[in-house]
Amino acid sequence: MSDAIETDRPFDAEVGRLLDLVVHSLYSDREIFLRELVANAADAIDRRRFLALSDESLALPAEAGIRIRTDHSARTLTISDDGIGMSEEDLASHLGTIARSGTRAFTETLADAKPEERPSLIGQFGVGFYSAFMVADRVEVISRRAGSDAAYCWSSDGRGGYRITPATRDAAGTDITLHIKSDATEFLDAHRLDTIIRKWADHVSVPISIERDGKFVAANAGAALWRKAKADVTEADYEDFYRHLGHMFDKPWATIHWRAEGAVDFAALLFIPGASPFQATAEDRDSHVRLHVRRMFITDRAQLLPSWLRFIEGVVDTEDLPLNVSREMLQATPVLARIRKALINRVITELKSRAKDEDSYASFISQWGPVLKEGIYDDVDHRTDIAGLARFRSTRNAELTSLDAYVARMAEGQSAIYYLTGEDHERLAASPLLEGMRAKGFEVLLLADPIDHFWPERLGSYQDKKLLHVAKATDLFEAATVDPAVTDFAAALKAALGESVSEVRCSARLTDSPAALAADAEGPDLAMQRMMRRAGRPVFAGPPALEINPAHSLILALAQRHQAGEDLADWAALLLDLARIGDGEPPADAARFTRFVAAHVAADVAADVAAQVGGA
Ligand SMILES: Nc1ncnc2c1ncn2[C@@H]1O[C@H](COP(=O)(O)OP(=O)(O)OP(=O)(O)O)[C@@H](O)[C@H]1O
Numbered sequence: 001m002s003d004a005i006e007t008d009r010p011f012d013a014e015v016g017r018l019l020d021l022v023v024h025s026l027y028s029d030r031e032i033f034l035r036e037l038v039a040n041a042a043d044a045i046d047r048r049r050f051l052a053l054s055d056e057s058l059a060l061p062a063e064a065g066i067r068i069r070t071d072h073s074a075r076t077l078t079i080s081d082d083g084i085g086m087s088e089e090d091l092a093s094h095l096g097t098i099a100r101s102g103t104r105a106f107t108e109t110l111a112d113a114k115p116e117e118r119p120s121l122i123g124q125f126g127v128g129f130y131s132a133f134m135v136a137d138r139v140e141v142i143s144r145r146a147g148s149d150a151a152y153c154w155s156s157d158g159r160g161g162y163r164i165t166p167a168t169r170d171a172a173g174t175d176i177t178l179h180i181k182s183d184a185t186e187f188l189d190a191h192r193l194d195t196i197i198r199k200w201a202d203h204v205s206v207p208i209s210i211e212r213d214g215k216f217v218a219a220n221a222g223a224a225l226w227r228k229a230k231a232d233v234t235e236a237d238y239e240d241f242y243r244h245l246g247h248m249f250d251k252p253w254a255t256i257h258w259r260a261e262g263a264v265d266f267a268a269l270l271f272i273p274g275a276s277p278f279q280a281t282a283e284d285r286d287s288h289v290r291l292h293v294r295r296m297f298i299t300d301r302a303q304l305l306p307s308w309l310r311f312i313e314g315v316v317d318t319e320d321l322p323l324n325v326s327r328e329m330l331q332a333t334p335v336l337a338r339i340r341k342a343l344i345n346r347v348i349t350e351l352k353s354r355a356k357d358e359d360s361y362a363s364f365i366s367q368w369g370p371v372l373k374e375g376i377y378d379d380v381d382h383r384t385d386i387a388g389l390a391r392f393r394s395t396r397n398a399e400l401t402s403l404d405a406y407v408a409r410m411a412e413g414q415s416a417i418y419y420l421t422g423e424d425h426e427r428l429a430a431s432p433l434l435e436g437m438r439a440k441g442f443e444v445l446l447l448a449d450p451i452d453h454f455w456p457e458r459l460g461s462y463q464d465k466k467l468l469h470v471a472k473a474t475d476l477f478e479a480a481t482v483d484p485a486v487t488d489f490a491a492a493l494k495a496a497l498g499e500s501v502s503e504v505r506c507s508a509r510l511t512d513s514p515a516a517l518a519a520d521a522e523g524p525d526l527a528m529q530r531m532m533r534r535a536g537r538p539v540f541a542g543p544p545a546l547e548i549n550p551a552h553s554l555i556l557a558l559a560q561r562h563q564a565g566e567d568l569a570d571w572a573a574l575l576l577d578l579a580r581i582g583d584g585e586p587p588a589d590a591a592r593f594t595r596f597v598a599a600h601v602a603a604d605v606a607a608d609v610a611a612q613v614g615g616a
Pocket residue numbers: 036040041044081083084085086094095100101102103104122123124125126127128129130174
């Protein structure tokens with residue numbers, strides 16, 4: 001027995017089980033059977049067109065296309081094409097052998113074809129056809145190979161086996177008839193079929209039509225605009241496609257159409273929406289740029305753009321992406337990463353050039369600026385580029401400024417880029433923290449978007465200039481000569497205010513206001529703290545410092561009264577409240593504040609009146 005046969009034996013397969021796996025486990029969505037059958041039909045037409053280049057007798061009929069019709073009483077759905085067709089052997093070999101792809105075998109023969117003639121075919125795995133059995137309990141394929149008169153019918157219930165019998169067909173091509181399962185009646189509805197075609201096969205280059213009330217109606221948009229040369233596309237074509245794609249009614253602010261060749265080949269058509277009513281929301285931070293592989297829609301969830309570019313609509317189409325059998329999930333592949341990188345760089349280049357037209361760019365910024373700035377925080381690789389593309393309000397005037405322009409204007413002796421964050425520009429412009437900056441002639445960026453609380457620290461610096469929140473620029477404003485009475489008074493204020501302030505310090509920052517609040521240099525600034533509190537988040541920050549203006553008449557007067565031994569607890573509370581109001585906060589105790597102010601104003605007015613009466 002030692003001389004047992006040592007040759008490899010062929011694997012055996014439970015064909016019925018294998019088919020069952022393909023039909024029931026491969027695809028997550030039953031409707032894709034139609035995509036698969038249409039893809040096969042489109043491949044067949046492309047193959048015939050290619051072969052006709054060298055054999056005129058195979059030429060496609062003038063109206064070559066894919067026709068879909070349903071028969072409710074017979075419960076059948078038929079997909080017909082004018083493609084290359086299948087001979088008896090083809091039927092047995094291509095439809096009778098799971099995982100044998102006649103299309104891929106054909107593609108492999110094309111290596112020597114001229115690139116401009118070489119069709120780009122979809123089929124490669126040899127399993128798509130069987131998806132028909134997800135919705136059909138019997139499938140009949142009647143096919144006639146182009147160049148032959150003989151037609152055959154292949155039929156199967158997708159379980160036991162298949163049978164091939166002679167048939168007739170008027171012309172070359174293939175009819176695939178599905179006997180629809182009782183639980184798949186939806187696929188007999190022309191509307192439903194239309195929706196599926198528009199979703200998955202809108203840009204198959206072959207015309208697809210669906211029969212409705214006896215007439216065939218076009219179901220796909222056809223030619224993939226993004227695959228055309230730019231010169232062959234008009235502005236109107238782009239706008240139509242933009243509206244079609246994003247369900248938009250406006251015009252795109254920018255249209256970016258190009259074909260990348262090199263490390264990875266792809267065609268892309270991206271739109272930056274104009275004054276669109278649709279805002280990129282915080283809830284959905286994903287990019288929905290659509291990924292097509294050889295014109296077939298694959299997914300709009302491939303995150304082709306980072307979330308800071310999620311407002312961009314468009315399509316990317318590549319031949320280079322390895323798909324898995326179900327064409328659903330993408331394998332982790334460096335190709336996607338390369339495409340993403342190329343897309344980001346192209347968009348950045350476009351924005352840089354569009355930024356030169358200031359008016360138009362301002363409209364882009366008002367629409368998408370806040371989303372764009374998320375990238376300064378999120379995107380390590382492009383942070384500096386994005387910061388350069390962002391535009392800001394500042395204390396200079398109402399116009400927007402870039403960081404580059406800001407740096408170019410920096411005053412003598414100014415070493416940092418100063419900014420102030422808060423809820424809105426008007427309130428920011430009125431902040432007492434700006435008084436000293438104005439006095440020095442230092443411009444300050446006024447940042448009023450929620451994201452502005454986050455990115456400046458991440459960015460750190462721009463053009464080697466540190467970004468600094470004005471509240472933290474305390475060293476600029478150390479008060480040089482302070483009346484000792486004021487210094488004493490400051491200490492008394494701290495004692496009176498206790499834990500509600502971290503310190504009371506004399507500062508040369510203020511010119512008009514008696515007092516202002518400044519956050520701790522290490523922690524989040526006060527506007528940020530407010531925002532976190534409003535969002536119900538814990539705030540890890542100590543109390544703010546109270547800065548007082550040692551030259552202000554109120555401070556000087558109070559310092560004298562303090563020296564005279566007066567108890568100034570109420571005045572301490574008032575100063576803190578004034579500072580809080582200056583920062584956009586309500587007084588700590590509104591009732592006490594109102595009573596105190598009203599009493600003093602009343603006393604003032606009474607004194608005025610008395611003086612006038614006395615003078616008269
Ligand atoms: N309408 C058709 N006309 C001509 N040949 C067809 C048609 N439909 C299918 N075929 C042949 O049957 C084969 C099997 O089709 P199937 O969809 O299972 O695999 P595929 O298209 O090659 O690959 P994929 O799994 O990627 O779809 C095809 O490769 C093709 O040779």
